[in-house]
Amino acid sequence: MNILVYLVPMALGLGLIGLAGFLWSLKSGQYDDVDGAALRVLSDDDIE
C-alpha cells in the first residue's frame, strides 16, 4: 500500500489544479458572456 503515498497526493493535486483553473477562469470573466464566446470563434478577423 506504499503506492498510496504517491497516488493520493497526485489525485488531490490534479483535482486542485482543476479547481484552481476553474476559479481563474471565473475570475477572468470567461462565464460572463457564454453565448458570445460560442459565436466569436466563427468570426475570422485574421483573414482580412
Add this chain to the structure above:
Amino acid sequence: MSETRDLSVFVKREADGTAHMDLAVEGVGCAGCIRKIENGLKQVPGIVDARLNFTNRRLAVGWRDQALNASQIIEALARIGYRAYPFEPGRAETEEARETRRLLKCLAVAGFAAMNIMLLSVSVWAGSDMTSETRDFFHWLSALIALPAAAYAGQPFFRNAWSALRIGRVNMDVPISLGVTLALAMSVVETVNHAEHAYFDSAVMLLFFLLCGRYLDHAMRRKTRAVAGNLAALKSEIAHRFEKSGEVVMVPVAALKPGDRLLVRAGERMPADGVVIGGNSEIDESLITGETAHRPVASGAAIHAGSLNFAGTLTVRVTAAGADTFLAEVERLLDKAVVARSRYMRLADRAAGLYAPVVHTTAALTAIGWLMAGASLHDAIVTAIAVLIITCPCALSLAIPAVQVVASGALFRSGIILNSGDAIERLAEADTVVFDKTGTLTLPEPRVANAAEIEPALLELAARLALSSRHPLAAAVAREARNGTPIEGAIEEPGRGVRAIIDGREARLGSTAFCGLAVPVGQGLTGEDGASLIAFAHGDQRIVLAVRQALRPDAAPVVKALRGLGLDVKILSGDRASAVAPIATALGISDWQGGLKPADKIATIDALKAAGRRVLMVGDGLNDAPALAAAHVSLSPISAADLTQAQADAVFLGERIQPVVEAIVTARRARRLMLQNLSLSAIYNTVAIPVAVAGLVTPLVAAIAMSSSSLIVTLNALRARMSAPDRSPAPPALMLSERPA
C-alpha cells in the same frame, strides 16, 4: 444632430484619463454583429476598447476622455447601423451578479470535494480486504477534504437557515444545514473511533446537488433581469432641458432635477411630473388614468410623467411629486396594498414546514426506540443521524426550484419575463382575470380604425407622408405604411398638418380644414365615439381617417381561451363607461366597470378576494399599480408605466395579449409538476425512513438513494419545457429589438 446631448450621468471616468460607459444595443442577432460593432467602434479615433456581451446584449466602451464625448459614440454606432441606449445597471442587478459568482465558486469547491471523496469512498466500499489502518487513513483524508469544503460551500445554506431561525421560521435550508452538519460531525466521531462507516461523501454530494439547483435558479433569474433592464434602458426617454444660457440640451430623464425647465413638443411624452409655465396644448393621459379623452392644459396646469403632449409645444417646470398629486395618491395606495398583501406562503416553504418536524421527530424517536430496545447510546445516535442523512431533503429542495427554472425558461421563450420567483405558483392558482382596458385590452397606441374601407394605394401615400410628422395622430397613420421611406420634401406646418408634392400634385395630411374638407356628415366619423379625425388630400382625392384606440388583435380569442380554462373574465377601467362599453360588448364580457379611481379598483379586487377568489390582474396604467399590488398575482405589458411594471409579477412583450393565456397554461403545468415532484420525494422518504430506522443504511445506500431521487425529480421537472401546441413563437433575439413605447 443639431442639439447637444448631455449623457454625463452614465459615464464613469477613470484616473488614467479614460472614460467608460455601458450601452444596451438594439438589434444584435448574430455573430457578424459582434464583429461589426467592435471593429467599427475601434476604428473611431479615441476609442480604446469596445466589447459586446452577446448574452445580455450590452456593450462596454472605453475611450480617451478628451478625444470624444458620449453622444459621439452613440452616433458612431448609429452610423454602423445599431441603436444604442446608455445604461446604468441597477443595484439589484450588480448584487445578483456577485451572488451568482459566489454560487459558482461554492459549486466548484463542492464538486472538487465530492469527486475526491467519492474516489476514496468507492475504494473503501469496494475494498473488502482493506486493512482497518488503510480505511482509517482514507476516512481521515476524506475528513480533511470535506470539512473545509463544506464550511465554504455550505455557506449559502447555513446563512439562509440562520436568518430563518432567528425570526422563528423554518425554511428548507434548516433541515439541510442540520443534516450536513450532523453527518459531518458524526463521521468525524466515527473516524476517531475507527468505525467502518463515515458519511463524508453523502454530506458533500448533497451540497453539490443542492448548489447545482440553486445556481440554475439564479442564472435564469439573472437572464430575465438583464432583458428587463435592457428594455428599461431602451424605453428611457430623453428630455429637452433649457440651460441657463437659454439653449436647449437633450438630457437623459435620470438627470432631471426639480426646478429644471423642459421643452415638451407635440408627440413627446412628459419625462417627469411638472407644471406648465408656457404654451397651450391637449394631453393624452391614458397611460396614467386610463382616460382616452384628451385634457386641455394651459399655464399653471399640473401634468404627470408619462402623459403624451398631443397638440402644441409646452414649457414645463419639473416638480417633485407633491402631496396632493395623483401620483402621490397612487403611491399612498400602493404602500397600503403592499403591506396588506397577505404574505404568500411558498409551496417550498409549506413543504419545509411539514417536512422538518416529521423528519426530526422520526430521528428522535429512532434514537429513543433503539435505546429502549437495549442498543448502546452510540449506536442509537448513529442510527438517528443516518435517518437524518438519508432523508436530507435533497430531492425535496430540488423539487420546486427545478420546475421553476424550466418553466420560467419556457415563459421567457414565449415573451414573458418573471419579476418574482413564486409568481408561477400564484399564476396557477388564479381563477379570475381582471383586465384594465386602455393599453391592456387595447393597443398602447391608437390605430386607423377605418383602414379597411380606404383604397390601399391612397392609404399607403398618406402613411408615408405621415412619417414626416411628429404628431401623435400622424404617428398612428404612419403605422399603416408598408414601405417605410418618408416622402421627400415634406413640410410640416405646426398645428395644421404636413404637405408635399407627390407625382406633381400637392398632397396634404392634417386637420380636415387644412385639407379643404368639410367633415362628411352621415358616415359615422363624427369623433363622438372617441375617434379623432385626420384628413388626407392628394390632387382632388380626399379621404378621412378615423384614429382611435384599437383592440389588441387577439383580444377576443384570448378572452375565449381564458374562459375555456375556467377563468372568470372582468374589466375594471379608469376610462368613461361610454368608452368601455363597446370594448366589453366586442369581447363578450358582461362584467365590467368604468370610471374607476385607483382606490375603487382596489376595493373591487378586495371584494373579490373576500369572496374567496384568486385574482389575476392585468394592467398597464399608473392607476393600475395599486390594484396590481393588491391582486393575488399580476401581469403587465411591456408598454406599461415604470411604476406599474415594478409592481407586476411578470411582464409580457409584444402586441399580442396571448402571453396571458400562455402564462396561465405553463404555470398550471408547472404547478402540477411541482406537486408531482413533492409526492415523488415523499414516496422516496416513506421508503427510505423505515430502512434507516431499522439501522440498515450504509454510506453506499445513502449515496445511491440520494442521487437517484434527485435525478428522478430533475428529469420530471424537465417536462415543464413541453409547450402548449398553439403557442406563438417569440424568439429571445427579437425581444431586444422590441420598440420602446
